[in-house]
Amino acid sequence: MGLRSIPGEHGNVNTVFAILYAVATVVLVAGLGFKIAQYARTPAPLKIPTTPAPLTPAGAAFRVAREVVVFESLFKANKALWIFAALFHFGLFVVLARHVRYFQEPVNVVIQLVQPFGLYAGLAMMAGLGLLLLRRIVVPRIAYITGPSDILMLLLLLGIGASGLAMKGAVHTDIVAVKAFFLGLMAFEIRALPAEPPLLVHLALVAVLMIVFPFSKLLHVPGVFFSPTRNQCDNPREKRHLAPWAAKLEAGGN
Amino acid sequence: MAAFETPVLGNVEERPIPALVPNATNDLKCFVAAPAHQEALGFPGELVPDWQAKAKARMGDLLSKYRSLQVFMDSCVKCGACTDKCHYFIGTGDPKNMPVARQDLFRSVYRKWFTPAGKMVPGLVGAKEFTRDLLDDWYNYFHQCSQCRRCSLYCPYGIDTAEVSMAAREIMDSIGLGQKYCNEIIGKVHRIGNNLGLPGPALEDTLLGLEEDMQAETGLDIKIPIDVEGAEVLLVTPSADFFAEPHVLGLMGYAKVFHAAGISWTVSTKASEAGNFGMFIGNYDQLRKIAGRVRTAAQELKVKRLVFGECGHAWRVAYSFLNTVAGPWDFLDPRYPVPQHILEFTYNLIKDKAIRLDKSANAGKILTVHDSCNIARGSRMGDFPGGQFHIPREVIKAAVPTFVDMHKDTICEKTFCCGGGGGLLTDELLEIRVKGARPRMEALKQVVDDHKVTHMASMCAICKAQFTKVLPAYGFDREMVVSVHQLVGDALLLGNND
Ligand code: SF4
Ligand code: SF4
Numbered sequence: 001m002g003l004r005s006i007p008g009e010h011g012n013v014n015t016v017f018a019i020l021y022a023v024a025t026v027v028l029v030a031g032l033g034f035k036i037a038q039y040a041r042t043p044a045p046l047k048i049p050t051t052p053a054p055l056t057p058a059g060a061a062f063r064v065a066r067e068v069v070v071f072e073s074l075f076k077a078n079k080a081l082w083i084f085a086a087l088f089h090f091g092l093f094v095v096l097a098r099h100v101r102y103f104q105e106p107v108n109v110v111i112q113l114v115q116p117f118g119l120y121a122g123l124a125m126m127a128g129l130g131l132l133l134l135r136r137i138v139v140p141r142i143a144y145i146t147g148p149s150d151i152l153m154l155l156l157l158l159g160i161g162a163s164g165l166a167m168k169g170a171v172h173t174d175i176v177a178v179k180a181f182f183l184g185l186m187a188f189e190i191r192a193l194p195a196e197p198p199l200l201v202h203l204a205l206v207a208v209l210m211i212v213f214p215f216s217k218l219l220h221v222p223g224v225f226f227s228p229t230r231n232q233c234d235n236p237r238e239k240r241h242l243a244p245w246a247a248k249l250e251a252g253g254n
Numbered sequence: 255m256a257a258f259e260t261p262v263l264g265n266v267e268e269r270p271i272p273a274l275v276p277n278a279t280n281d282l283k284c285f286v287a288a289p290a291h292q293e294a295l296g297f298p299g300e301l302v303p304d305w306q307a308k309a310k311a312r313m314g315d316l317l318s319k320y321r322s323l324q325v326f327m328d329s330c331v332k333c334g335a336c337t338d339k340c341h342y343f344i345g346t347g348d349p350k351n352m353p354v355a356r357q358d359l360f361r362s363v364y365r366k367w368f369t370p371a372g373k374m375v376p377g378l379v380g381a382k383e384f385t386r387d388l389l390d391d392w393y394n395y396f397h398q399c400s401q402c403r404r405c406s407l408y409c410p411y412g413i414d415t416a417e418v419s420m421a422a423r424e425i426m427d428s429i430g431l432g433q434k435y436c437n438e439i440i441g442k443v444h445r446i447g448n449n450l451g452l453p454g455p456a457l458e459d460t461l462l463g464l465e466e467d468m469q470a471e472t473g474l475d476i477k478i479p480i481d482v483e484g485a486e487v488l489l490v491t492p493s494a495d496f497f498a499e500p501h502v503l504g505l506m507g508y509a510k511v512f513h514a515a516g517i518s519w520t521v522s523t524k525a526s527e528a529g530n531f532g533m534f535i536g537n538y539d540q541l542r543k544i545a546g547r548v549r550t551a552a553q554e555l556k557v558k559r560l561v562f563g564e565c566g567h568a569w570r571v572a573y574s575f576l577n578t579v580a581g582p583w584d585f586l587d588p589r590y591p592v593p594q595h596i597l598e599f600t601y602n603l604i605k606d607k608a609i610r611l612d613k614s615a616n617a618g619k620i621l622t623v624h625d626s627c628n629i630a631r632g633s634r635m636g637d638f639p640g641g642q643f644h645i646p647r648e649v650i651k652a653a654v655p656t657f658v659d660m661h662k663d664t665i666c667e668k669t670f671c672c673g674g675g676g677g678l679l680t681d682e683l684l685e686i687r688v689k690g691a692r693p694r695m696e697a698l699k700q701v702v703d704d705h706k707v708t709h710m711a712s713m714c715a716i717c718k719a720q721f722t723k724v725l726p727a728y729g730f731d732r733e734m735v736v737s738v739h740q741l742v743g744d745a746l747l748l749g750n751n752d
Contacts (some may be wrong), residue, residue, distance in 0.1 A: 039321060042318060042325075043320075044320070045538065046319065046575055046578060047574045048574070049668070050403060050406045050414065050631070050667075051632060051634055051642065052634065052643075055638075067412075073335075073410050074410040076407065077335035077339070077408035078334075078335050081333060081335055121566070141271070141274065141334055141352060142334040142357065143302065145351070145352065145358065148379075149378045149379045150331075150332050152378070159467070180521075212371075214368055215369065217332065219328040220328075220330070220410075220411055223325050223329030223411055224329065224410070224411050226321060227326075227329065228321055228322045228412075228481075229322070229403075229414050235632055236576075236577050236578065236641065237591045237592060238591075239577075240578065240581045241577070242578055245319055246538070246578070246579075249538075249539075
């Protein structure tokens with residue numbers, strides 16, 4: 001598959017970003033795919049839901065959904081942290097939803113509806129990130145468990161948010177051209193990208209995020225769905241649970 | 255052992271989070287298993303020369319067999335939600351007793367060996383060589399985790415440090431660095447039949463003695479049958495119930511319940527231990543072998559039902575794992591859950607009015623209850639989520655005039671470990687046990703001060719032994735801790751039964 005290049009003013013920049021996004025997408029999809037396959041393949045030999053737990057698989061699925069959507073356990077654990085995390089994640093969610101318009105033509109109604117909230121969501125996200133970063137510095141317990149990668153991840157996200165907001169507030173970017181670039185990429189075609197620093201910074205940082213995703217703690221995204229303490233239901237007396245390797249051990253007769 | 259200071263109890267409402275005291279419990283090391291203890295379980299006698307390579311292989315094996323371990327290693331975001339939830343951290347301030355930091359001892363090695371980031375940029379992601387110093391940290395701090403799962407309750411991804419501790423102990427066993435307490439006891443289970451090393455004849459004598467005591471007390475012929483073929487119920491109970499105080503009063507309570515209900519039962523010399531330390535050391539084979547004794551005993555004695563006595567970790571193994579490691583149980587009466595907890599058994603009898611209790615027998619006692627961590631967060635009783643909280647309370651309330659719960663952040667699913675679970679109930683770890691009991695003691699103090707609570711009921715053999723030892727350190731009477739079935743036994747209306 002060859003990328004067809006449409007010459008623009010900054011042909012090199014366009015090509016670099018096209019390749020960067022092609023690579024980032026492959027790494028993200030393949031990396032996450034590998035991890036998800038690994039989690040799915042690895043058996044959970046014992047029933048270990050943190051009880052009290054739902055008694056049915058549907059109940060357990062609902063429990064996981066609550067963890068994903070409202071961070072139930074985190075709410076039990078620490079209200080301030082829950083607020084910071086919620087600010088960031090909900091902000092990010094709306095911002096991401098809003099960005100779908102760059103990849104869609106025509107744009108879905110729901111995506112159109114969230115457009116007006118973009119700025120607030122972006123600000124919420126930045127506030128959440130800032131507070132999370134502050135916490136890592138000022139709370140001794142959190143400082144103790146914080147490593148360089150934890151700080152870098154926050155800085156990366158802050159950088160993405162800041163460059164994104166910069167385009168919204170200060171330097172308006174030709175978003176029609178950005179959209180054309182991405183729609184072009186999706187059709188394996190390199191189109192012109194507006195060569196504005198905030199945009200290029202924004203796009204470069206997002207690509208970095210996509211590349212580090214499968215190698216970093218961002219694996220909590222697939223991880224939360226696979227956590228046996230949350231996704232298992234509580235029915236060990238009623239239903240015998242046996243992992244394939246344990247069954248083999250049993251069949252081995254020892 | 256060096257003297258240490260018992261923590262000063264604070265106000266449970268304020269829930270103070272201690273300041274970090276690095277390496278506070280760094281030198282608290284439990285005895286290493288002797289070659290004889292190790293080899294009896296098929297582990298190398300002492301640290302093997304190529305222990306790093308062996309550890310790596312074992313870690314890889316565990317990662318491929320336990321989804322929990324693989325997912326937990328990757329998913330932690332270092333949010334710190336768990337940092338103030340561990341009783342050992344609260345009691346010691348040692349940062350390595352924060353659940354995430356405890357996991358990180360393992361995770362740093364996992365990253366180094368099994369992740370691209372850990373191999374390429376170890377400094378960024380906290381990947382570390384598995385040095386002898388780090389191994390020592392493993393040994394110390396994975397034996398300062400009672401596998402109580404309180405951290406897992408609060409983690410946004412349900413990361414359970416208990417799973418990590420179990421894996422770490424399994425790896426250490428496999429390279430020849432086992433813990434004496436657990437491994438010696440497991441050896442006794444295989445050799446003699448129970449954790450205490452009480453042989454069959456001695457057990458029979460003990461039970462006869464208990465029958466005489468009950469005869470003297472009640473004037474009735476209340477039996478503790480042993481190895482009776484064809485009994486309705488096989489009772490499997492922690493061996494501490496056979497002679498330790500207050501456990502044994504609980505055992506007599508079970509006997510009275512069976513007597514009053516007129517249900518035939520037996521204990522077994524073969525399965526004279528409900529405890530299963532195979533879980534503590536994270537070894538599936540041991541878990542399975544120890545549990546297998548119960549299956550054999552049930553088959554040989556041709557019983558119809560299986561009931562477990564008051565124990566926490568034993569109940570987690572029985573409730574959550576027994577069907578997996580020793581099932582299927584299709585040869586037992588399908589009308590009853592397999593297994594049942596003695597509290598479920600007694601609760602149903604009370605509900606069905608098959609036994610009657612007179613609270614006035616316990617007049618003057620004001621009770622609270624300690625939810626055992628393995629029962630609270632690792633199992634269930636009854637047929638609805640949270641039955642493990644409801645049923646013990648209902649049974650206690652039926653037996654005593656006044657019941658008061660401790661602070662809401664210290665009970666039910668949020669309960670604190672007694673401080674002695676998970677293979678820590680050994681004398682050389684007394685310091686960590688006393689310090690780890692701090693949150694429970696704080697909560698107890700509040701109800702003693704505010705509600706004149708006189709006794710704390712417990713439904714776990716380890717909790718009972720631990721409290722008997724640590725209550726005095728905090729200025730309480732060691733006899734404050736009572737078995738739930740001791741209360742039941744005292745309140746039970748006996749006689750006129752056929
Ligand atoms: S609560 Fe969970 S994700 Fe957060 S630091 Fe602790 S183990 Fe890691
Ligand atoms: S399982 Fe319990 S003892 Fe172990 S780290 Fe978690 S809270 Fe602490």
